[in-house]
Amino acid sequence: MMSSTLQDFIHQAKVRSSGQCEPADCVLALAPLVLDLINQADDFLTPEHYRCDAAGYTRNLIYCAPDQSLSLYAIVWLPGQWTPVHDHGSWGVVGVLEGVLEERSYVRLSADRGADEGIDLTRGGAVLLARGSVTSFVPNPDHIHVTGVPDDRPRAVSLHLYGRTMSDFNLYDVPGRTRRRIQVAHNES
Numbered sequence: 001m002m003s004s005t006l007q008d009f010i011h012q013a014k015v016r017s018s019g020q021c022e023p024a025d026c027v028l029a030l031a032p033l034v035l036d037l038i039n040q041a042d043d044f045l046t047p048e049h050y051r052c053d054a055a056g057y058t059r060n061l062i063y064c065a066p067d068q069s070l071s072l073y074a075i076v077w078l079p080g081q082w083t084p085v086h087d088h089g090s091w092g093v094v095g096v097l098e099g100v101l102e103e104r105s106y107v108r109l110s111a112d113r114g115a116d117e118g119i120d121l122t123r124g125g126a127v128l129l130a131r132g133s134v135t136s137f138v139p140n141p142d143h144i145h146v147t148g149v150p151d152d153r154p155r156a157v158s159l160h161l162y163g164r165t166m167s168d169f170n171l172y173d174v175p176g177r178t179r180r181r182i183q184v185a186h187n188e189s
């Protein structure tokens with residue numbers, strides 16, 4: 001049974017995102033909702049949403065829209081766990097519940113022709129997102145980054161709202177100048 005807090009959030013998120021055709025407008029409309037949701041997380045998160053794994057960061061599915069238009073995850077990052085270099089092919093809004101989540105960006109130097117080869121990336125800046133922070137991104141050009149927690153910081157937990165079911169994304173091989181699409185699993189509860 002979904003909590004009323006989560007039901008309200010999903011309803012508002014659908015209303016606000018379905019009326020927006022531009023991803024940049026979507027994230028503007030949804031970021032304040034995620035900001036509010038951080039302080040209500042105890043109303044709807046259960047122990048399953050805090051599952052973690054020593055092998056890597058853990059994506060715990062909270063909600064997936066039947067029409068694939070939205071998905072919401074709780075991600076648990078243990079010290080030293082990082083994503084590979086990736087993008088999402090979607091807009092996204094991220095809110096931090098616990099700890100400090102670090103995001104390191106990459107900047108594309110080569111023109112984006114939609115090809116999976118000849119991709120030149122250089123490292124950009126980093127942001128440190130403490131509890132209560134909200135960040136967002138939009139595709140085209142893709143937002144390419146790594147996210148995680150360094151070895152010397154405690155675990156972080158974050159909420160991730162995406163404009164589609166996040167079952168696959170692009171992984172980048174920076175020295176190899178290539179990328180490939182991968183399928184990912186998540187823990188469903």
Ligand SMILES: [Fe+2]
Nearest residue numbers: 086088145147
């Ligand atoms: Fe990401």
